[in-house]
Amino acid sequence: MYTIEIPLPGNPLKALNSYVIKGTDRNLIIDTGFNRNECFEAMQAGLKEIGVDLDRTDIFLTHLHADHTGLVSRLAAKDSIVYFNEPDLTDSKSGWDKMLAYAVANGFPEDQLEAAFKNHPGYKYSPEKMPDYTILKDNDKLDIGAYHFTCIQTPGHTRGHMCLYDSAKRLFIAGDHILNDITPNIACFSEYGDPLQDYLNSLNRIEKLDIDLVLPGHRSLINNHRARIEELKIHHNQRVNEILEILKNGPKHAFRIASLMKWNITYKSWDMFPVSQKWFATGEAITHLRFLCMLICYYPVFFPHRIFEEYLYLTQDFYKNSLILQMHFSG
Numbered sequence: 001m002y003t004i005e006i007p008l009p010g011n012p013l014k015a016l017n018s019y020v021i022k023g024t025d026r027n028l029i030i031d032t033g034f035n036r037n038e039c040f041e042a043m044q045a046g047l048k049e050i051g052v053d054l055d056r057t058d059i060f061l062t063h064l065h066a067d068h069t070g071l072v073s074r075l076a077a078k079d080s081i082v083y084f085n086e087p088d089l090t091d092s093k094s095g096w097d098k099m100l101a102y103a104v105a106n107g108f109p110e111d112q113l114e115a116a117f118k119n120h121p122g123y124k125y126s127p128e129k130m131p132d133y134t135i136l137k138d139n140d141k142l143d144i145g146a147y148h149f150t151c152i153q154t155p156g157h158t159r160g161h162m163c164l165y166d167s168a169k170r171l172f173i174a175g176d177h178i179l180n181d182i183t184p185n186i187a188c189f190s191e192y193g194d195p196l197q198d199y200l201n202s203l204n205r206i207e208k209l210d211i212d213l214v215l216p217g218h219r220s221l222i223n224n225h226r227a228r229i230e231e232l233k234i235h236h237n238q239r240v241n242e243i244l245e246i247l248k249n250g251p252k253h254a255f256r257i258a259s260l261m262k263w264n265i266t267y268k269s270w271d272m273f274p275v276s277q278k279w280f281a282t283g284e285a286i287t288h289l290r291f292l293c294m295l296i297c298y299y300p301v302f303f304p305h306r307i308f309e310e311y312l313y314l315t316q317d318f319y320k321n322s323l324i325l326q327m328h329f330s331g
């Protein structure tokens with residue numbers, strides 16, 4: 001197996017790790033990079049160096065984001081099988097309108113909306129056309145060369161995010177489910193679902209697997225997946241508590257909350273954030289608020305005030321019950 005580092009110019013992620021397996025019959029590329037020439041050239045140079053012929057190559061996409069899928073239609077040959085998952089395929093077809101309306105309902109300024117989606121990598125660098133996908137489901141098997149993978153669906157980062165696990169080799173191809181140097185963005189721009197709970201469930205599932213090496217979609221490899229998973233859980237627990245702290249001073253919508261949260265990027269103030277970063281931050285804030293809402297709905301007995309409208313009524317009264325969050329996380 002080979003890694004081709006695909007640069008993502010101007011993006012805080014810096015680069016994508018594309019993994020390439022040379023098989024006897026067919027090869028497999030796992031994730032592609034953006035649909036832009038810098039990525040295409042790096043991919044072509046990498047494939048040439050390791051001697052991979054695209055006519056005998058299939059493609060596996062861990063999830064729908066453009067840094068993972070963008071080049072798929074430029075790389076897929078006539079007979080290539082392109083593996084994808086059903087929830088992400090559905091979401092990749094479902095336009096921007098509902099997401100944008102939901103962002104506005106959560107306080108995202110309307111005058112920044114157009115800039116937000118025109119600067120969004122999903123708008124700029126998605127595949128120009130969709131190939132015919134072969135859909136893989138949780139627990140499906142995928143054999144390529146010396147590797148025998150089981151598909152492990154890990155919803156959270158996206159609804160259908162799919163990892164590959166070779167139990168004999170104790171090898172886990174993680175996409176953006178577990179990253180080492182940065183925390184995967186868990187964003188929500190829909191009135192449905194609880195992506196953070198999904199993500200925590202997926203982390204719990206992976207934690208149980210025997211893994212010696214995690215190959216993530218970005219940055220460095222992970223040798224101790226259980227330690228990293230623990231850090232990711234603590235990170236989200238801190239985020240939830242940070243939001244409760246912010247809400248102690250009265251109700252706020254997600255955009256305002258995001259502006260008051262601490263972000264690990266180097267801009268002097270929220271106003272200096274690029275609009276695309278404000279977008280991702282707002283999505284993260286909504287995710288954590290949704291998680292809190294679901295928790296309160298699920299354990300109403302612990303919370304003196306039922307909420308009647310999403311998180312607008314989360315106030316300091318709830319803060320005293322943060323013990324419940326701890327319980328929920330350890331489960």
Ligand SMILES: [Zn+2]
Binds near residue numbers: 063065068176
């Ligand atoms: Zn992603």
